Amino acid sequence: MNCAEYKELLVAFIEGLLDETEKHSVAEHLKSCASCRAELKEVSNLRDHLIKNGKILAQSNLEDKVLDRIIREQSVRLKTTSKIDASLNIRRIIMKSKITRIAAAAAIIITALITFYFVGNPLGATVTFADVIKPILNARTVVFDMIVGSEETGPVMHDIVVGSKIRRTFSNMDTILIIDLDNAKMLTLDPTSKTAAYIDIQGPLQEGTKNFLEFVRNIVNNLKDMPAQELGQKDIDGRKAIGFYVADKPNIELTIWADPDTAQPIRIELLMGQSLYILKNIEFDVLVDETLVSTDVPAGYTLSQKQFDMSQFTEQDFITVLRLWVEHLLGGSFPQSLSLQELMSLTPAIGEKIGQLNISDEEKTQLGITMGRGFVFFQQLGPNGVDWHYAGSGVKLGETNKAVFWYRPKDSAPYRVIYGDLSVKDVAPNDLPK
Amino acid sequence: MPDTDKYYIERCLDGHPDDFRYLVRRYQAVLLAHLAGKLGNKDKAEEAAQESFVRAYFKMDSLKKADLFYSWLLGIADNVAKEHQRNEQIRRQREAVRSFSEEVPQPELSQDFALESAIAELPQAYREVILLRYYGQHSCNQIAQRLDMPLGTVTKTLSRAYAMLRNSLQQRERSEVYEV
Numbered sequence: 146m147n148c149a150e151y152k153e154l155l156v157a158f159i160e161g162l163l164d165e166t167e168k169h170s171v172a173e174h175l176k177s178c179a180s181c182r183a184e185l186k187e188v189s190n191l192r193d194h195l196i197k198n199g200k201i202l203a204q205s206n207l208e209d210k211v212l213d214r215i216i217r218e219q220s221v222r223l224k225t226t227s228k229i230d231a232s233l234n235i236r237r238i239i240m241k242s243k244i245t246r247i248a249a250a251a252a253i254i255i256t257a258l259i260t261f262y263f264v265g266n267p268l269g270a271t272v273t274f275a276d277v278i279k280p281i282l283n284a285r286t287v288v289f290d291m292i293v294g295s296e297e298t299g300p301v302m303h304d305i306v307v308g309s310k311i312r313r314t315f316s317n318m319d320t321i322l323i324i325d326l327d328n329a330k331m332l333t334l335d336p337t338s339k340t341a342a343y344i345d346i347q348g349p350l351q352e353g354t355k356n357f358l359e360f361v362r363n364i365v366n367n368l369k370d371m372p373a374q375e376l377g378q379k380d381i382d383g384r385k386a387i388g389f390y391v392a393d394k395p396n397i398e399l400t401i402w403a404d405p406d407t408a409q410p411i412r413i414e415l416l417m418g419q420s421l422y423i424l425k426n427i428e429f430d431v432l433v434d435e436t437l438v439s440t441d442v443p444a445g446y447t448l449s450q451k452q453f454d455m456s457q458f459t460e461q462d463f464i465t466v467l468r469l470w471v472e473h474l475l476g477g478s479f480p481q482s483l484s485l486q487e488l489m490s491l492t493p494a495i496g497e498k499i500g501q502l503n504i505s506d507e508e509k510t511q512l513g514i515t516m517g518r519g520f521v522f523f524q525q526l527g528p529n530g531v532d533w534h535y536a537g538s539g540v541k542l543g544e545t546n547k548a549v550f551w552y553r554p555k556d557s558a559p560y561r562v563i564y565g566d567l568s569v570k571d572v573a574p575n576d577l578p579k
Numbered sequence: 580m581p582d583t584d585k586y587y588i589e590r591c592l593d594g595h596p597d598d599f600r601y602l603v604r605r606y607q608a609v610l611l612a613h614l615a616g617k618l619g620n621k622d623k624a625e626e627a628a629q630e631s632f633v634r635a636y637f638k639m640d641s642l643k644k645a646d647l648f649y650s651w652l653l654g655i656a657d658n659v660a661k662e663h664q665r666n667e668q669i670r671r672q673r674e675a676v677r678s679f680s681e682e683v684p685q686p687e688l689s690q691d692f693a694l695e696s697a698i699a700e701l702p703q704a705y706r707e708v709i710l711l712r713y714y715g716q717h718s719c720n721q722i723a724q725r726l727d728m729p730l731g732t733v734t735k736t737l738s739r740a741y742a743m744l745r746n747s748l749q750q751r752e753r754s755e756v757y758e759v
Contacts, residue, residue, distance in 0.1 A: 153738060154738075155738075156734070156737055156738040156741045157734045157737075157738060160719060160734070160737065162719055162730070162734045187745065188741060188745075191741060191744060191745060191748075192741075194694055195694065195709070195712075195713040196713055198612070198694055198695065198713070198714075199608065199612070199713040199714045199716065202608040202611045202612050202615070202714055203608040203714065203716060205607060205608065205611055205625065206607070207603055207607045207611075207625065207628055207629055207632065208600045208603045208604055208607070210629050211599070211600075211603045211629050211632040211633060211636075212596070212597070212599065212600060212603075214629055214630075214633045215596060215599065215633055215636050215637075216596075218633055218637065503637070504596075505594060505595070505596050505597070509594075
């Protein structure tokens, strides 16, 4: 080998990449060649310089700063519709993650509870259709379909009620809920991912929800002394039925259709404010397999370690619902109207939207829970037109001076008014928008 | 396979953004060196490196081959550096106009990053190996694995990169002598 060839090997030599023979050969050559020794010194100097600079830069730590920026950027993306669409490319997240499905489910969970959530006693006094209401008052098990809103478009919930436990399934999503009202606990099951999660519903939610049968009984008890109007006979779902109508206008109207022979109610329509609830295909005291309402995790399901807490809810939660809905499902315009039916119908879409957002599972879950709380907040406001009012039709997100929603908090004189930019102000009753 | 770039990329795409941390850890010094070489300033390099990582994170689903993450990341850093340089240029021009000065001050090039600057000018294949070896603290064997090339190629690339770097540094020294 000549000097030029030896010089070619010097980097490999100091990097320790030569085999024994080559190494020995280079070392021998260096002993006798001053030019190659000088070259070696230069190469070594450069190497030392590289190593030194490398070590200095290796001391920098960008991890936390980068992750912070990612989180911030994500929340900005969350607030900007167009960017969201761009980030939807990370769709695999939704398809693969079990937790995400549960997070999305968390958003819909609350619809299981809100339906019969109302505070106080909306009905006044007296009259009797005792035969019709007797099964309602005494049954231990009830199976029925419930529709919130119009029968054509409203989502259907199928309930199996055993005492204070409810098994609830939905026509528009494949989540199963098992609600234990006595223990303020709810088990959600996602059959697709075979994931289960417990949700804490203690606090005002449990109070307001009470036992389902208890709720129906309350209504009926309150109605039993009211003057009931007989509606005569008609066919209901292919069965002959006799109808009774009781009203405590303007907020409550109740219609019960019952089998004229057995006096068993087969359909109940309840109008509270502008929200219509229909209970149909009702069967009382049927034999029910009680494992259906067991809150134990079924075989084959994995229990999520995530804690879900639905015991608190605030105005801010409701505003988050509005923001997600308006920004991500309505392209920045507020909906024409606002009702429980609409909220329930759009729940799966919102859940899916949350699933698609480019945020961590943790954040999705949190957002799902916030959504659920927002729904509860809305539902507990009571009947439309009395304690709250919606005026968002035609308003675009960001319009600061257009009121879209106002309500009066319990025991408060001023109203809370939410504007098009989702800011909120206290406004005296006299100063409310007309 | 855990600990490969591909593994962490999949984890991120599957909704575990925290795992991006490992990719930052692996390549932060490499990116800093590259950007310090381009921008001539450590603070600017840090800022640009953060931005490059964040961009990479949000564009991850457009990365076709996870094995190419490293080259892809350097490409993103190149774009970020270009934008920074352009913005810097515009800022300086504005400043110059504002102060009625004809003279646009040249960006100060810190002597400390002359080496990194020379590295930044190497052809891509040589640059990648040098950065991984000395800034990414990879052994030559690890580089061979990460870049999917025979060890012999790594050795040759490294030798060649040394030659080019020495050449480039000598030229710089000479031009500085002239400037003085």
